Amino acid sequence: MKKLSWILNIVLLIIVGVMFYMFMIKGSTNQTEDGRTAIMISEGERIKVLGDMRKFLDHVQTMVEAIGDDDIEKFSTAASGVGLAQEAPPPPGLVRKLPLEFKTMGIATHTAFDDLAKAADNGANGQELAKELSVIMSNCTTCHSAYRLEIEAD
Numbered sequence: 001m002k003k004l005s006w007i008l009n010i011v012l013l014i015i016v017g018v019m020f021y022m023f024m025i026k027g028s029t030n031q032t033e034d035g036r037t038a039i040m041i042s043e044g045e046r047i048k049v050l051g052d053m054r055k056f057l058d059h060v061q062t063m064v065e066a067i068g069d070d071d072i073e074k075f076s077t078a079a080s081g082v083g084l085a086q087e088a089p090p091p092p093g094l095v096r097k098l099p100l101e102f103k104t105m106g107i108a109t110h111t112a113f114d115d116l117a118k119a120a121d122n123g124a125n126g127q128e129l130a131k132e133l134s135v136i137m138s139n140c141t142t143c144h145s146a147y148r149l150e151i152e153a154d
Helices: 002-026 043-068 072-080 092-097 100-121 126-146
Strands: 029-031 037-041 147-151
Touching: 037 043, 037 092, 043 072, 043 092, 043 100, 043 126, 043 147, 072 100, 072 126, 100 126, 126 147
Parallel strands: 037 147
Antiparallel strands: 029 037
16 A cells, blocks of 8 residues: 555656646747747737736836936936836736746846846946946847747637
C-alpha cells in the first residue's frame, strides 16, 4: 500500500510538472516559417497586446520629443506612464498563453521604464536618458524579432 502511495504521488508530481511547463513556461506557441515563435491568442487578446505595444511606442515618441525640448519632467511622466506600477495585470487566460521569456521581457521592460522615470527625477540629463532609452528599445526589437501574435483556431 505504501509503495502504491509513492507511485501515485510521483505520477501526480509529473502531471503537475508537465501542466506547469505547458501553462507557465511554454505557453500557447508554435514555430513559424520565418523562425519566430507564434503566440496563439484570441482576437481580443491580440488587440489588447498590440494596444499595449502602441502605448509603449507613443510614450517613447513623447520621451524622444521631451529630450529634444530638454523637458525632463515631460520625459519622466511619459516613462512612468508605461512603468510596471501603471499597468493593470493582464487577464489570467492571456498570461497562460504567453511563453515565460515573453512575460519576463515584458516585466523587465515595464520595470526599466520605472527606473528611467526615477533617473529623470534624480537629475539625469537628456543624453543619459537617451542612452538608457536605447537599452529599453533593444527589448522591443528583440521581442519583435523573436515573436509574432497569431489568432488561435476556434
